Amino acid sequence: MEGQARILEGMHSLEPECLELRAAGVMDESAASQAAALERGAVFSVFEELRFVLYAAVASITAGLGLLLKENLNRIGPLALIAALALAAAGCYATALRTRMLGRTRTVGGDYLLLLGALIVSADLGFAETQFHWLGSEWQWYLIILAAFHAIGAYALDSPLVLSLALASLAAWFGIEGRISTNLGAHAVIYAATLLVWRAANKQLSGSAQFGAVFENFAANVGFWGALAWCLTPGMRLYGIATLSVLAAACIVKALRSGEAIFAVYGVTYSALTLSCLEAQIIKDSLSAAVFALMTVVGGALLLWNLSRRVKAAQA
Amino acid sequence: MAAASRLHLKLTQQWIADRIGGWTAPSSIARYAFFVLGAVAAGLIAAIFELLRVPGALFAAGVVMLAAAEWLILGKHLFHAGIEEALWAAGSLALVLQLVEPNIESGVSAAVLAAIALTLAGIRSLNPLFITLAAMVASLAIDLAGGTRLFGDARPAIAAAVFCYLTGMIALIAGRATFRRPSYDQMLNWLMVIMPLCGFLWLATQQALPIRLFTGFASAVFASAALIMGLRRRAHAPLIACIVSLLCVAYQLRDLTALPLKVKLMAWGSIALLLSLGLDRYLRTARRGITSRQIGKGSRALDLLQWVSATTLAPKAAPVDAPFKGGGGRGGGGGADGSF
Numbered sequence: 161m162e163g164q165a166r167i168l169e170g171m172h173s174l175e176p177e178c179l180e181l182r183a184a185g186v187m188d189e190s191a192a193s194q195a196a197a198l199e200r201g202a203v204f205s206v207f208e209e210l211r212f213v214l215y216a217a218v219a220s221i222t223a224g225l226g227l228l229l230k231e232n233l234n235r236i237g238p239l240a241l242i243a244a245l246a247l248a249a250a251g252c253y254a255t256a257l258r259t260r261m262l263g264r265t266r267t268v269g270g271d272y273l274l275l276l277g278a279l280i281v282s283a284d285l286g287f288a289e290t291q292f293h294w295l296g297s298e299w300q301w302y303l304i305i306l307a308a309f310h311a312i313g314a315y316a317l318d319s320p321l322v323l324s325l326a327l328a329s330l331a332a333w334f335g336i337e338g339r340i341s342t343n344l345g346a347h348a349v350i351y352a353a354t355l356l357v358w359r360a361a362n363k364q365l366s367g368s369a370q371f372g373a374v375f376e377n378f379a380a381n382v383g384f385w386g387a388l389a390w391c392l393t394p395g396m397r398l399y400g401i402a403t404l405s406v407l408a409a410a411c412i413v414k415a416l417r418s419g420e421a422i423f424a425v426y427g428v429t430y431s432a433l434t435l436s437c438l439e440a441q442i443i444k445d446s447l448s449a450a451v452f453a454l455m456t457v458v459g460g461a462l463l464l465w466n467l468s469r470r471v472k473a474a475q476a
Numbered sequence: 477m478a479a480a481s482r483l484h485l486k487l488t489q490q491w492i493a494d495r496i497g498g499w500t501a502p503s504s505i506a507r508y509a510f511f512v513l514g515a516v517a518a519g520l521i522a523a524i525f526e527l528l529r530v531p532g533a534l535f536a537a538g539v540v541m542l543a544a545a546e547w548l549i550l551g552k553h554l555f556h557a558g559i560e561e562a563l564w565a566a567g568s569l570a571l572v573l574q575l576v577e578p579n580i581e582s583g584v585s586a587a588v589l590a591a592i593a594l595t596l597a598g599i600r601s602l603n604p605l606f607i608t609l610a611a612m613v614a615s616l617a618i619d620l621a622g623g624t625r626l627f628g629d630a631r632p633a634i635a636a637a638v639f640c641y642l643t644g645m646i647a648l649i650a651g652r653a654t655f656r657r658p659s660y661d662q663m664l665n666w667l668m669v670i671m672p673l674c675g676f677l678w679l680a681t682q683q684a685l686p687i688r689l690f691t692g693f694a695s696a697v698f699a700s701a702a703l704i705m706g707l708r709r710r711a712h713a714p715l716i717a718c719i720v721s722l723l724c725v726a727y728q729l730r731d732l733t734a735l736p737l738k739v740k741l742m743a744w745g746s747i748a749l750l751l752s753l754g755l756d757r758y759l760r761t762a763r764r765g766i767t768s769r770q771i772g773k774g775s776r777a778l779d780l781l782q783w784v785s786a787t788t789l790a791p792k793a794a795p796v797d798a799p800f801k802g803g804g805g806r807g808g809g810g811g812a813d814g815s816f
Binding site: 173174180181184186194198201202203204205206207208209210211212213214215216217218219220221222223224225227228231267268269272273275276279282320321323324325327328329331332370373374377378420421422424425428429432433436446447450451453454457458460461464465468472 | 502503508509510512514516517520523524654658709710715719723737741742744745748753755757759760762765766767769771772776783784785786789
C-alpha cells in the first residue's frame with residue numbers, strides 16, 4: 161500500500177496517519193486499508209452527491225405536479241389525471257417491488273424513485289378528494305388513510321423515507337404545523353406519544369433499526385415543540401415545564417445509554433432555549449430576565465459539554 | 477484531530493491523545509448546538525450591556541465576548557467546539573457595530589469593517605462559514621462602493637457578481653495546493669460552493685439579456701471547471717459546486733421554451749432523475765475508483781436531514797374547496813384544519 165501513488169492532487173491527505181494507526185494497532189487491517197484508499201483517492205463515493213441531485217429532482221417533479229393539480233386541468237379531466245398519476249406511482253412502486261422480490265438491496269436511486277411514487281400517491285389522493293369529496297366534511301381522514309398507506313408501504317419495502325412521509329401525514333392529521341400555535345402543545349405531545357407507542361411496536365411489525373431512529377428523532381423534536389408551545393401559553397406553563405423535564409430527562413438517559421450525542425443535544429438545547437423564552441415572559445424586569453436567560457444558556461452549555469464527554473465515553 | 481474526526485476515532489484513544497496536546501472538540505452535531513447556544517449567549521451579553529446603559533455598550537460587550545472566546549480557546553483548549561466560534565464572531569461584529577454606529581448610513585465602511593471582523597474570526601477559529609460570510613459581505617461593500625443604495629436599488633451589481641465568481645474560481649484553483657491544515661481545505665470548499673451562487677444571486681433578478689447570458693455562461697464555465705477538478709481530485713466540494721452552478725444555469729434557461737412553469741419543473745426534474753438513476757446504475761461497479769455505493773457507515777446527521785427533507789415534500793394542504801374544520805377536530809378527527 162505504501163508504494164501506491166496518490167491519485168489526488170491537492171487536498172490534505174491523512175493516508176500516512178492511516179498507516180500509523182494500523183501499525184499502532186488502533187485500526188484493524190481492513191479498516192485502515194479502506195480509509196487509506198479513500199484518502200489516496202483510489203476509492204471515491206459520489207453517494208451523497210447523487211442523493212442531493214435525486215432529492216432536487218424529486219422536489220422539482222413534485223412542485224410541478226402540485227402546480228398541475230392546482231390548475232385542475234379541466235381539459236384532461238380529473239378521472240384521466242387521477243388514473244395517469246396512479247399509473248406513474250405504480251411504475252415507481254413496481255421497481256421497488258421487483259428489487260425486493262429479487263432479494264436485492266435497493267440503491268439510492270431506487271430509494272428516491274420509491275419516494276417519488278409515494279409523493280405522487282399523496283398528491284393523487286388529495287386531488288381525488290378535492291374532486292369527488294368521498295369523505296365529505298370529514299375530509300381530514302384522507303390524511304390518516306395516506307399515513308396508513310405510506311406506513312404499509314414503508315414496512316413492506318423497508319423504506320425510512322416513505323416512513324417519514326407516513327409520519328408527516330400523521331402530523332398533518334394532528335394539526336401540527338411548522339409554527340407555534342395555541343393548540344400545538346397538546347397535539348404535539350399526543351403525536352409524540354403515539355410515535356413512541358408505534359416505536360415500541362416496531363419490532364413486532366418487523367421494522368428495521370433505522371425505523372426506530374426515525375420514530376425517536378421525530379418524537380423528540382415534535383414533543384419538545386409541544387413543550388415549548390405550552391411554556392409560551394399562559395395557563396399551560398406548568399404542563400409545559402413538566403413535559404419539558406420529562407422529555408429532557410428521557411433524551412439525556414437515551415444519549416448516555418446509546419451513545420447517541422444527538423439526544424443529549426435535543427435534551428439540553430431545547431430545554432435551555434425554552435427556559436430562556438419562559439424567563440423572558442414571566443420576569444417583568446428586562447435586565448433580570450436577560451441575566452437569568454444568560455445563566456440558563458451558560459448552564460445549558462456546561463451541561464451539554466459534560467454530557468458530550470460522557471456520551472463519548474459511552475460510545476467507547 | 478482531523479484524523480480522529482474523519483476516521484471516526486475516539487479522542488481518548490492513546491495514539492490520538494498523545495498527538496492532540498490536550499485539545500478537545502465535540503461531535504459535529506454538538507458543535508452546531510454549541511454554536512446556537514454561543515450565539516444566544518452573545519446576544520444576551522449585548523442586551524445586558526445595553527440595558528445597563530454602559531457607555532459604549534457594544535464595545536464592552538464585544539470585549540467580554542472576545543475575552544470569553546479566548547479563554548475557551550487558550551484556557552480550555554477548545555477547537556471547533558461551536559461556542560468559542562460564535563463568541564469570537566459576535567464579539568468582533570459587536571466592536572464593528574460600535575465603531576460604525578454614529579454613521580451607520582455610510583454602508584461601505586460598515587461592510588468593509590464587518591468583512592474584516594468576519595475574516596479575523598474565521599482565521600482565529602479556522603471556521604469556513606465566517607470566511608465565506610466575509611467574502612459575501614466584501615461583495616456587498618464592492619456593490620455599495622459603486623454608489624448603490626442598500627435597499628430598493630434596481631441597478632445591476634455587476635462588480636459584486638464578478639468578484640464572487642472570481643473568488644469562487646480562485647478557491648477552486650487554490651484547491652490544487654496541499655495545505656497542512658484540513659481547515660484550510662474546508663475554507664476553500666465553502667468558498668467554491670457558495671461564492672458562484674452568491675455571484676449568480678446578485679444578478680438573478682436582472683432581466684436584461686446580456687446579463688442573463690453572462691450569469692448563465694459564467695455558471696456553466698464554473699460548473700465545467702468544478703466537474704473536471706472534482707473528478708481529478710476525487711473531492712466532494714467541487715462536485716457540489718458543479719451541481720449548484722448547474723441549477724443556476726437551468727434557472728437562466730427558463731425562457732428557452734414557452735412551456736408553462738409546471739411542465740418545465742417536471743421536465744427538468746425528470747431529466748435530472750433519469751440522469752441520476754443512470755449514473756447510479758453505471759457507477760454501481762466502481763469505474764476508475766468512482767462508485768455510487770455508500771462507503772462506510774455514512775453520517776447519521778445526513779440521514780436525519782434526508783428524512784426531514786422528505787417530509788417537507790409531503791403535501792400538507794387541505795383539499796382546496798373542503799369545508800373549514802376547526803383545529804382539534806372532533807371524535808378523534810385530529811387537528812387538521814382549513815389552513816392545511
